[in-house]
Amino acid sequence: xxxxxxxxxxxxxxxxxxxxxxxxxxxxxxxxxxxxxxxxxxxxxxxxxxxxxxxxxxxxxxxxxxxxxxxxxxxxxxxxxxxxxxxxxxxxxxxxxxxxxxxxxxxxxxxxxxxxxxxxxxxxxxxxxxxxxxxxxxxxxxxxxxxxxxxxxxxxxxxxxxxxxxxxxxxxxxxxxxxxxxxxxxxxxxxxxxxxxxxxxxxxxxxxxxxxxxxxxxxxxxxxxxxxxxxxxxxxxxxxxxxxxxxxxxxxxxxxxxxxxxxxxxxxxxxxxxxxxxxxxxxxxxxxxxxxxxxxxxxxxxxxxxxxxxxxxxxxxxxxxxxxxxxxxxxxxxxxxxxxxxxxxxxxxxxxxxxxxxxxxxxxxxxxxxxxxxxxxxxxxxxxxxxxxxxxxxxxxxxxxxxxxxxxxxxxxxxxxxxxxxxxxxxxxxxxxxxxxxx
Numbered sequence: 001x002x003x004x005x006x007x008x009x010x011x012x013x014x015x016x017x018x019x020x021x022x023x024x025x026x027x028x029x030x031x032x033x034x035x036x037x038x039x040x041x042x043x044x045x046x047x048x049x050x051x052x053x054x055x056x057x058x059x060x061x062x063x064x065x066x067x068x069x070x071x072x073x074x075x076x077x078x079x080x081x082x083x084x085x086x087x088x089x090x091x092x093x094x095x096x097x098x099x100x101x102x103x104x105x106x107x108x109x110x111x112x113x114x115x116x117x118x119x120x121x122x123x124x125x126x127x128x129x130x131x132x133x134x135x136x137x138x139x140x141x142x143x144x145x146x147x148x149x150x151x152x153x154x155x156x157x158x159x160x161x162x163x164x165x166x167x168x169x170x171x172x173x174x175x176x177x178x179x180x181x182x183x184x185x186x187x188x189x190x191x192x193x194x195x196x197x198x199x200x201x202x203x204x205x206x207x208x209x210x211x212x213x214x215x216x217x218x219x220x221x222x223x224x225x226x227x228x229x230x231x232x233x234x235x236x237x238x239x240x241x242x243x244x245x246x247x248x249x250x251x252x253x254x255x256x257x258x259x260x261x262x263x264x265x266x267x268x269x270x271x272x273x274x275x276x277x278x279x280x281x282x283x284x285x286x287x288x289x290x291x292x293x294x295x296x297x298x299x300x301x302x303x304x305x306x307x308x309x310x311x312x313x314x315x316x317x318x319x320x321x322x323x324x325x326x327x328x329x330x331x332x333x334x335x336x337x338x339x340x341x342x343x344x345x346x347x348x349x350x351x352x353x354x355x356x357x358x359x360x361x362x363x364x365x366x367x368x369x370x371x372x373x374x375x376x377x378x379x380x381x382x383x384x385x386x387x388x389x390x391x392x393x394x395x396x397x398x399x400x401x402x403x404x405x406x407x408x409x410x411x412x413x414x415x416x417x418x419x420x421x422x423x424x425x426x427x428x429x430x431x432x433x434x435x436x437x438x439x
Contacts, residue, residue: 014048014052015106015109015110018045018048018106019116021041021045022041022042022045022106022116022120023119023120023123024038024041025037025038025039025041025042025045026038026120026123026124026127027123027127028041029124029127029401029404029405030127030128030130030131030172030182030401031127031130031131031172032159032161032172035400035401039400039404042099042404045102045106046098046099046102049102049105049106050098050102053105056105057098057101057102057105060101060104060105061097061098061101064101064352064355064356064414065348065351065352065355066097066100066101066352068348068352069093069097069345069348069349069352070093070094070097072341072342072344072345072348073090073093073094073310073341073345074090075306076306076307076309076310076340076341076342076345077089077090077309077310079306079307079309080307080308080309080310080312081308081309081312081315081316082309082311082312082315083309085309085310085311085312085315086309086310086311086312086340088311089310089311089340090310092310092397092398092403093310096403096404096407099404099407099408099411100407100410100411100414103407103408103411104411104414104415107411107412107415107418107419108415108418110422111422112422112425113415113418113419113422114373114376114419114422114423117376117377117380117412117419118196118376120408120412121189121192121193121376121379121380122193122210124186124189124405125186125189125190125193125214125217126210126213126217128182128183128186128190128217128221129213129216129217129220131171131172131179131182131183131224132171132183132217132220132221132223132224133220134171134172135169135170135171135179135224135227135228136169136220136223136224136227138162138169138170138171138227139167139168139169139227140227142164142167142168142169143167146164159172161173161174162174167229168227168228168229168230169224169227169228169229170228171224171228173399173401174399175396176228176229176230177228177230177232177233177394177396178396178399178402179224179228179230180225180228180230180232180233180234180390181230181233181386181387181390181394181396181399181402182396182399182401182402182405183221183224183225183228183233183237184225184233184236184237184240184386184387184389184390185383185384185386185387185402185405185406185409186217186221186383187218187221187222187225187237187240187382187383187386188240188244188379188380188381188382188383188384188385188386188409189379189380189382189383190214190217190218190221190379191218191240191241191244191245191378191379191382192244192375192376192377192378192379192380192382192383193214193375193376193379194211194214194215194218194375195244195371195372195375195378195379196371196372196373196375196376196379221237222237225237232390232393232394233390235389236386236389236390237386239389240382240385240386243382243385244378244382247378288321288323288324288327289331289332289393291320291321292321292327292330292331293330293331293332293335295317295320295321295330296313296330296332296335296336296338296339297335297339299313299316299339299340300335300338300339300343303342304338304342304343305342305343305344306341306342307337307338307339307340307341307342307345308339308340309340309341310340310341311340312340313327313328313329313330313336313339313340314326314327314328314329329395330395331393331394331395332391332392332393332395333391333392333395333397334346334350334391336395337349353410356410356413356414357381357384357410357413359414359416359417360381360413360414360416361381361413361416362416363377363416363417363419363420364377364378364381364416366420367419367420367423370423373419373423377412377416377419380409380412380413381409381413383405383409384406384409384410384413387402387405387406387409
């Protein structure tokens with residue numbers, strides 16, 4: 001009886017508890033060391049959800065197709081050239097399928113999920129401000145006063161995981177492109193929140209200070225992307241600005257201002273390059289990625305069904321591209337997955353995610369009449385679009401912070417129908433009610 005009472009208590013109080021804990025985990029996510037606390041928090045949340053709602057978690061994974069994708073990845077690993085590496089690389093997929101399922105279930109069971117997704121986006125964007133500032137300051141010092149960084153490195157070496165000899169911003173990440181991929185996702189959320197500030201969201205206007213902070217961070221993000229020297233990131237950012245300002249239901253002058261900023265960014269980038277890296281057609285025609293993609297295509301032709309095993313690309317690469325003794329992956333998510341896990345796994349994975357995005361996009365269109373809510377939800381779509389575009393030419397999902405943010409965005413997109421329903425019920429002065437606790 002005591003066990004039953006304790007279980008009932010946690011069933012009643014657990015959701016409210018995690019509503020408070022998850023934002024704290026997201027707050028800790030971007031920074032060194034504290035990120036591990038945030039990841040442990042998400043892991044504990046997943047265990048809680050799986051203990052109390054095991055059937056619902058499994059059903060979500062099964063219905064979405066991720067159980068089938070996971071099985072194909074495991075089968076592929078059994079046929080890998082280097083099996084140990086393949087099994088290790090499963091950690092970049094299977095746990096995050098699970099994270100997606102428990103986050104989706106959490107939002108599906110909420111009477112009104114809108115306050116949570118708004119709060120998550122706001123925390124993620126605001127915690128990116130120090131990340132941007134660190135990257136900008138790092139770049140300025142590298143360009144103008146490299147000796148200062150070298151002198152003070154012993155004091156910050158336990159925090160800094162970049163390279164002092166590379167004149168690009170690393171900030172709190174281990175590689176500039178990883179930083180850029182995280183920032184373009186944050187940029188998508190930032191755009192959604194800025195547009196949402198034109199009206200009401202979750203029954204209260206944004207505080208004035210947060211609106212100023214969102215505007216400032218938009219500029220800081222673009223500056224830090226420039227400092228990272230990531231051409232991929234900057235091109236994605238330009239596309240996000242274009243899609244965001246055209247798609248947002250906001251004042252015409254704001255659209256014109258956004259398009260003007262877009263024009264300035266394109267002109268200055270073409271004229272001055274990125275962090276000393278010039279943009280030219282040779283970037284497209286002579287980029288080593290073209291050769292790397294060719295090697296991936298050859299691997300797909302050789303073993304189309306099961307691939308060579310997750311993570312095996314870098315171990316099988318033998319310096320085929322002149323000037324590059326080591327290449328970690330095929331610099332395209334779909335080519336990498338097909339060459340390492342096989343075409344069936346890649347196709348099924350793409351179909352599973354594509355169906356979620358399609359349903360979420362239909363839900364987005366259904367709430368166009370509610371401008372602020374539409375903007376917040378659009379922010380998550382832009383965030384996920386950012387990592388999809390970035391993954392066309394690079395892969396940074398091996399970084400847990402980037403990977404988790406991508407799956408969190410997909411979880412919000414997956415509950416699009418519930419978000420639309422919650423908004424409709426809120427407009428009618430009632431709350432959704434689910435009879436089955438396993439829903």
